[in-house]
Amino acid sequence: MTLSRQRGAVLLMVSLLLATIAALAFGMNRAASVEARSVRVDYERRAAGYLAEAAVANAKWINQVSGCTTQPVPDTPLGAGRFSASVPWQNKSAKMIDIAATGAVNGSTVQTLQRNKVELSNLSQIDSIKLTNNAMDATIDYARQDDDDDAPLSLVFQNSHALLYWAMSDIRGNSRILSATLTLTPYGSNGTGGAVAVHRLTTRWDDDDVSWSRPDDGAARWNGGDYVEQASATAGVAGYAAAEWNVTDLVAGWYSNQLPNHGMLLRLTGPAPTVRFHNGEASSSRRPTLLVVSARPC
Numbered sequence: 128m129t130l131s132r133q134r135g136a137v138l139l140m141v142s143l144l145l146a147t148i149a150a151l152a153f154g155m156n157r158a159a160s161v162e163a164r165s166v167r168v169d170y171e172r173r174a175a176g177y178l179a180e181a182a183v184a185n186a187k188w189i190n191q192v193s194g195c196t197t198q199p200v201p202d203t204p205l206g207a208g209r210f211s212a213s214v215p216w217q218n219k220s221a222k223m224i225d226i227a228a229t230g231a232v233n234g235s236t237v238q239t240l241q242r243n244k245v246e247l248s249n250l251s252q253i254d255s256i257k258l259t260n261n262a263m264d265a266t267i268d269y270a271r272q273d274d275d276d277d278a279p280l281s282l283v284f285q286n287s288h289a290l291l292y293w294a295m296s297d298i299r300g301n302s303r304i305l306s307a308t309l310t311l312t313p314y315g316s317n318g319t320g321g322a323v324a325v326h327r328l329t330t331r332w333d334d335d336d337v338s339w340s341r342p343d344d345g346a347a348r349w350n351g352g353d354y355v356e357q358a359s360a361t362a363g364v365a366g367y368a369a370a371e372w373n374v375t376d377l378v379a380g381w382y383s384n385q386l387p388n389h390g391m392l393l394r395l396t397g398p399a400p401t402v403r404f405h406n407g408e409a410s411s412s413r414r415p416t417l418l419v420v421s422a423r424p425c
Contacts, residue, residue, distance in 0.1 A: 168236070174208060175238035178230025182210035183242050186226045190214065194251040195425035197224055208232040222247065222425045247425040248303045258417045261294040263334040263390070264407045267352060272338045279314035280415070282323060282402040284395040288352055289404070290332060292390030293417050295382045302421035307378035309360075309391075311370050312413045314403035320365030321399025324358035325372050328389040354392045364402050378419055 186200045200212035212228040223244040231237045266278060269286040280289040291309070298304075309325065330353040333343035341348050360372040380386030395402060405413040 171232040171236035172238065175230040175232045175236045176240075178205060178208045178210040178232070179228045179238045179240040180230070181205070182212040182228035182230060183226050183240055183245075185210070186212040186214060186224075186228065187245055187247065190224060191247050191250040191422075191425070195222075195247055195249050200228075248305070248422040249425050250422055253305070253420060253422050254299055254302065255418065255420045256297055258293040258295075258297045258419060260297045261292070262407055262415075263290070263292040264415055265290045265332075265334045265337050266406075267337060267339045269339050269351070272340065277408060278406070279403040280311070280393075280406050282393060282395045284321075284398050285351075287401075289393040290328065290334075290337065290352065290390055291393070291415055291417075292332075292334075292388075295378075295388060298382055298419055298421055299423075301423060302382070303424055304375060304379040304382055304419060304421050306373070306420045307375045308418045309372040309374050310416045310418065311393075311404040312409070312415075313364075313367055313369070314405050316367050317364050317402050318366070318400050320363065320402060322361055322396045323364050323370065323372075323393055323402060324361045324396050325374060325377070326352075326354035326356070326358055326392045326394070327377055327386065328392050329353045329355060329387075331389045352392045358396075359391070361396065370404075374417075378417070 182200050182203075185203075186198075189198055189200065190196050197214045199214050200210070202209055202211045208231055210228065210230045212226050215225045215227060223246050226240075226242045226245055228240045228242070229237060230240075264280060266281050267288050267290060268281070268283070281287050282289055330342050330347065330349060336344040339351055342353070359377040360374050362370050362372045364370045374391070377386070377391065381388040404415070407414050
């Protein structure tokens with residue numbers, strides 16, 4: 128084979144190789160383009176769904192803060208999309224409304240949602256009250272068989288728990304619980320502190336006779352309190368800062384009588400230095416508080 132023919136064969140092979148690479152690259156680019164379009168379509172569909180959900184929330188909000196009306200949500204731009212909602216039931220005294228919501232992205236991808244019989248609360252008239260009726264608190268300690276009324280509430284991991292109770296009668300009748308916050312003030316510094324969990328108690332107790340081994344002066348017995356294992360709320364406690372727990376679901380259950388109200392138990396969730404709080408004998412600014420925010424249904 129002559130040199131020119133050898134060169135021609137090499138060039139042909141190189142050309143075929145380059146053509147193959149180009150074909151592969153084109154196929155990969157095309158596949159990537161198809162995949163990119165699929166990802167974009169899925170993103171826009173999800174985004175439109177979120178916008179429709181936002182329209183539902185907006186419709187519920189504006190009709191609650193305006194004092195139980197039935198106002199629609201106008202076409203509202205948000206980023207690359209927009210949302211709107213209509214309220215078909217035009218009953219000014221309606222306690223519930225229907226909401227038909229729409230979310231759209233880039234004017235082409237549209238998602239709709241229908242929410243029927245949405246309950247409304249009158250957020251133009253909100254009650255905020257610190258519960259005081261029949262309030263009780265106690266510390267139960269593995270090493271003691273009685274409760275010292277003057278001592279602070281003390282938490283020692285696996286050896287000392289705090290009990291708290293408030294009656295729900297301070298809350299106005301026919302209300303909806305919007306939030307409930309438990310606040311405790313440290314008795315001195317809690318140092319590095321630890322995590323403190325709030326649990327729902329399942330047994331009634333008497334603050335005069337409660338101890339680690341019994342809830343009252345009767346025949347009933349318990350071991351450090353009878354409580355639901357799953358915590359209703361958990362918060363970090365440290366230094367001189369007041370500690371807060373969101374116990375909305377717990378208080379709402381008590382108020383609606385869906386849960387028996389035997390109060391709550393607080394405990395350290397792991398090894399940590401002793402944590403102390405002011406008890407109900409302290410001044411009004413330092414004693415345990417349960418702040419409940421509620422509203423009447425429309």
